[in-house]
Amino acid sequence: MLKNRSIPFGYCMVNGKYALNAPEADAVRKIFADYMGGKSLKTIAAEMQIPYNIGKAVWNKNMVCRVLENKKYIGENGYPQIIIAEDFEQAARIKAERNTYRKAAPRDEPRQAEVTIMEYEPTEEIQRMTNEINRQLDSENSDKEKVEALIIMCTQLKYTTVNEVKI
Numbered sequence: 001m002l003k004n005r006s007i008p009f010g011y012c013m014v015n016g017k018y019a020l021n022a023p024e025a026d027a028v029r030k031i032f033a034d035y036m037g038g039k040s041l042k043t044i045a046a047e048m049q050i051p052y053n054i055g056k057a058v059w060n061k062n063m064v065c066r067v068l069e070n071k072k073y074i075g076e077n078g079y080p081q082i083i084i085a086e087d088f089e090q091a092a093r094i095k096a097e098r099n100t101y102r103k104a105a106p107r108d109e110p111r112q113a114e115v116t117i118m119e120y121e122p123t124e125e126i127q128r129m130t131n132e133i134n135r136q137l138d139s140e141n142s143d144k145e146k147v148e149a150l151i152i153m154c155t156q157l158k159y160t161t162v163n164e165v166k167i
Contacts, residue, residue, distance in 0.1 A: 008073075010028040010067075019080065020082065027050045031044055031067050031068065032088070035064075035068060045060050045063065068092075069127065073088065121163075123157070125157060126154060132150060133147060133154060
């Protein structure tokens with residue numbers, strides 16, 4: 001069974017403290033730069049050269065997404081800063097725009113410019129559950145029924161956090 005990362009990509013432990021893993025930290029910066037430059041999660045994953053986990057060289061879009069959503073990269077919780085907060089926030093805005101569902105204005109009212117946007121902001125519980133789902137999917141011995149139940153629970157939580165905004 002492959003070992004899941006216990007330390008986020010981009011970091012290592014030195015004398016009991018979090019430190020930068022220089023090649024991985026450079027890869028994190030590249031992920032943010034590429035994403036803000038317009039590349040998709042799938043394209044970025046395909047271009048990654050450094051393995052995410054030892055023994056698992058292939059990246060997927062979920063791994064890239066986890067990097068983009070990890071606030072530790074801006075220096076939270078005792079981790080050294082890899083990217084600036086502005087880049088983290090810009091990547092989050094781009095991700096929100098790409099994940100926004102727009103409902104067109106009714107056809108019988110052509111002058112109405114109001115659009116309904118469905119916004120989604122993941123909670124800590126959703127992020128925790130998503131990480132657990134990904135760990136289970138990456139595991140060689142995952143329990144299919146447990147994974148399906150987690151996906152359903154996570155979907156229900158996500159649905160409850162969707163907010164409708166009219167612009």
